């Protein structure tokens with residue numbers, strides 16, 4: 248939930264990524280830093296929700312990648328909107344930014360958004376990108392990420408077996424991974440459960456608490 252000043256914009260494009268995930272393109276109200284978010288509402292006086300920006304700093308429009316919660320308030324309504332429809336959006340804000348070059352980025356589901364924004368802006372900043380999803384349709388931007396990051400882009404599929412993809416959760420992959428040197432930072436983004444579980448594995452494997460920085464989608 249959020250209560251930011253909002254500005255009316257028209258939806259530019261609305262893309263179906265898979266059965267329950269959409270990529271929504273909006274005009275860019277101002278510049279932003281990779282990792283920042285916007286607050287969104289379907290009417291000026293309606294309830295707001297937060298979404299990480301899922302496009303690069305230099306892209307001319309902004310995108311958000313959202314998961315439709317069928318029993319949620321905003322996302323089922325958002326899903327019905329078409330290009331040209333109005334939406335109310337805040338200016339970008341947030342402090343999950345200033346990523347350190349060469350860090351590890353660990354995400355689940357739509358939690359990849361801030362890291363994809365960083366990748367679009369400065370791909371060389373991404374030391375390793377580990378993305379957890381249910382099945383093949385969960386690996387948004389897979390071709391682009393594979394082409395640029397190669398072996399430093401790791402997919403973890405918790406349900407079906409997917410080619411060239413670790414079978415299991417991000418936490419399970421981390422248990423067996425050779426971690427980076429002690430100075431490396433780990434940025435986490437996803438549900439509270441994913442962030443807490445991933446942080447616990449990192450700490451149990453000797454990573455300092457202050458090297459772990461998280462954004463939780465509550």
Ligand SMILES: Cc1cc2nc3c(=O)[nH]c(=O)nc-3n(C[C@H](O)[C@H](O)[C@H](O)COP(=O)(O)OP(=O)(O)OC[C@H]3O[C@@H](n4cnc5c(N)ncnc54)[C@H](O)[C@@H]3O)c2cc1C
Nearest residue numbers: 296297298299312313314316318319320321322357464465
């Ligand atoms: C910093 C931040 C960034 C975020 N970025 C993204 C992003 O990039 N992409 C994305 O998809 N999401 C993101 N989120 C989550 C997003 O803000 C919304 O919470 C999400 O889209 C659900 O909104 P909704 O209105 O559809 O569902 P809501 O109405 O908020 O409901 C969410 C879930 O809670 C359940 N629920 C609602 N009320 C109750 C209740 N009283 N008791 C029990 N259960 C209840 C609903 O059934 C539903 O499953 C982010 C959140 C934060 C905090």
